Amino acid sequence: xxxxxxxIGGSAGSFQIVTTILSKLPxxxxxxxxxxxxxxxxxxxxxxxxxxLKSGLPVVEPLDKENIxxxxxxxxxxxxxxxxxxxxxxxxxxxxxxxxxxxxIDLTFITGAYVYKEKVVGIILSGxxxxxxxxxxKVKDFGGITIVQDPKECQIxxxxxxxxxxxxxxxxMSTEQIIQYLNSL
Amino acid sequence: MINNIDExxxxxxxxxxxxxxxxxxxxxxxxxxxxxxxxxxxxKCISINELGNxxxxxxxxxxxxxxxxxxxxTSIEVTEMFRDPAxxxxxxxxxxxxxLKKFNTINVWIPDFSSADEIYSLAILALEDGYHSKINIHxxxxxxxxxxxxxxxxxxxxKLEVSExxxxxxxxxxxxxxxxxxxxxxxxxxxxxxxxxxxxxxxIVKDEMPCNYHLIIARNQLLYFNSNMHxxxxxxxxxALVKDGYLAIGTQETIEFCRDSKKFTLINPMEKIxxxxxx
Numbered sequence: 001x002x003x004x005x006x007x008i009g010g011s012a013g014s015f016q017i018v019t020t021i022l023s024k025l026p027x028x029x030x031x032x033x034x035x036x037x038x039x040x041x042x043x044x045x046x047x048x049x050x051x052x053l054k055s056g057l058p059v060v061e062p063l064d065k066e067n068i069x070x071x072x073x074x075x076x077x078x079x080x081x082x083x084x085x086x087x088x089x090x091x092x093x094x095x096x097x098x099x100x101x102x103x104x105i106d107l108t109f110i111t112g113a114y115v116y117k118e119k120v121v122g123i124i125l126s127g128x129x130x131x132x133x134x135x136x137x138k139v140k141d142f143g144g145i146t147i148v149q150d151p152k153e154c155q156i157x158x159x160x161x162x163x164x165x166x167x168x169x170x171x172x173m174s175t176e177q178i179i180q181y182l183n184s185l
Numbered sequence: 186m187i188n189n190i191d192e193x194x195x196x197x198x199x200x201x202x203x204x205x206x207x208x209x210x211x212x213x214x215x216x217x218x219x220x221x222x223x224x225x226x227x228x229k230c231i232s233i234n235e236l237g238n239x240x241x242x243x244x245x246x247x248x249x250x251x252x253x254x255x256x257x258x259t260s261i262e263v264t265e266m267f268r269d270p271a272x273x274x275x276x277x278x279x280x281x282x283x284x285l286k287k288f289n290t291i292n293v294w295i296p297d298f299s300s301a302d303e304i305y306s307l308a309i310l311a312l313e314d315g316y317h318s319k320i321n322i323h324x325x326x327x328x329x330x331x332x333x334x335x336x337x338x339x340x341x342x343x344k345l346e347v348s349e350x351x352x353x354x355x356x357x358x359x360x361x362x363x364x365x366x367x368x369x370x371x372x373x374x375x376x377x378x379x380x381x382x383x384x385x386x387x388x389i390v391k392d393e394m395p396c397n398y399h400l401i402i403a404r405n406q407l408l409y410f411n412s413n414m415h416x417x418x419x420x421x422x423x424x425a426l427v428k429d430g431y432l433a434i435g436t437q438e439t440i441e442f443c444r445d446s447k448k449f450t451l452i453n454p455m456e457k458i459x460x461x462x463x464x
Contacts, residue, residue: 077437083221094405
């Protein structure tokens with residue numbers, strides 16, 4: 001089995017998409033999925049539960065230094081940045097917001113790309129700011145696959161459009177196509 | 186801003202080189218910090234000081250004056266006063282009252298106090314509940330250059346909104362305005378809040394074991410250490426606390442993989458508050 005890691009970034013309008021994607025992945029999905037989603041700072045509980053409802057895969061908010069394991073979905077905890085560490089563990093941080101966000105999408109993508117290189121499948125979904133555009137570019141720079149949700153389908157197009165402006169992405173896909181793609185890996 | 190920082194290259198050999206320089210010139214040990222966040226802090230320092238690249242940072246570090254700036258530019262900001270208001274309410278309603286039942290004065294250790302957010306949060310809490318004089322706060326930093334009396338409690342304006350919002354969630358009947366004065370470019374916390382606070386240096390690698398603390402507030406500190414140092418810190422904390430003393434760490438941190446994890450009982454899983462067991 002070739003190692004891969006799926007990193008998904010999103011903001012406003014992405015929650016439905018993520019739950020749909022998670023509901024259509026098999027229980028034995030072979031790769032870890034990292035979710036770097038903008039979220040309300042003070043809502044520390046409920047988001048993971050909501051995502052878990054229809055997900056075939058377990059969804060957790062990783063603790064600092066937790067191992068990255070295949071077949072698990074990791075949601076960046078509220079008010080923390082979620083880095084990928086060289087030891088293939090999570091490193092959390094309370095450093096200043098990036099692109100006004102903590103968790104910052106760019107940071108998960110950048111560190112994920114640095115560690116996993118061509119094994120990364122980076123996906124940017126609907127969102128209202130440019131967080132993640134630079135991060136997706138880094139995925140491309142390190143040889144990974146880059147996907148954006150088709151702006152025509154997005155509730156808010158700013159995020160995927162910014163990503164496409166930052167780098168020539170490999171695929172512009174609808175939610176259905178993203179699901180098919182992930183299932184084909 | 187992120188583009189500038191990320192484009193700066195720092196490799197593993199670079200980290201080794203700067204670690205050697207800091208050790209030999211300034212007796213500072215940085216080998217046990219978590220790698221990714223350490224790199225980001227170095228890159229941030231290079232960017233803030235417009236040094237352009239890592240080599241220039243190495244050159245600049247030969248000057249002791251710059252070293253002080255370096256220490257401050259790379260220090261971690263806890264970033265928010267009353268971060269996780271629910272934690273501070275738990276401290277206020279459960280932990281501190283419990284300690285006051287058993288002890289006349291409470292010794293609190295706040296290691297690596299950085300931006301002093303936790304110090305002020307605790308001081309305000311103590312003041313509001315009338316036991317300001319019963320709490321001794323010992324705030325330590327790893328190096329003397331991080332203790333700057335003239336700058337403590339002086340914050341940029343952008344921090345005020347977050348601090349106030351958190352405070353409101355902690356105490357919706359309180360008035361945060363009474364705790365600071367507006368300055369030219371920011372705000373300054375009242376100096377009386379620090380009346381029970383002592384500052385000193387403490388380096389886990391070199392210094393002697395502290396002890397007799399009733400409460401250690403080390404929230405979101407372990408994040409920045411590697412596993413080895415994380416483990417050593419927990420051992421240190423277990424020795425520094427009296428029986429039935431409390432340890433508070435960050436909500437997404439854990440001590441479960443540490444050699445001395447059994448010395449603690451997790452009494453509040455949401456807010457990650459531990460009680461030290463007997464032994």
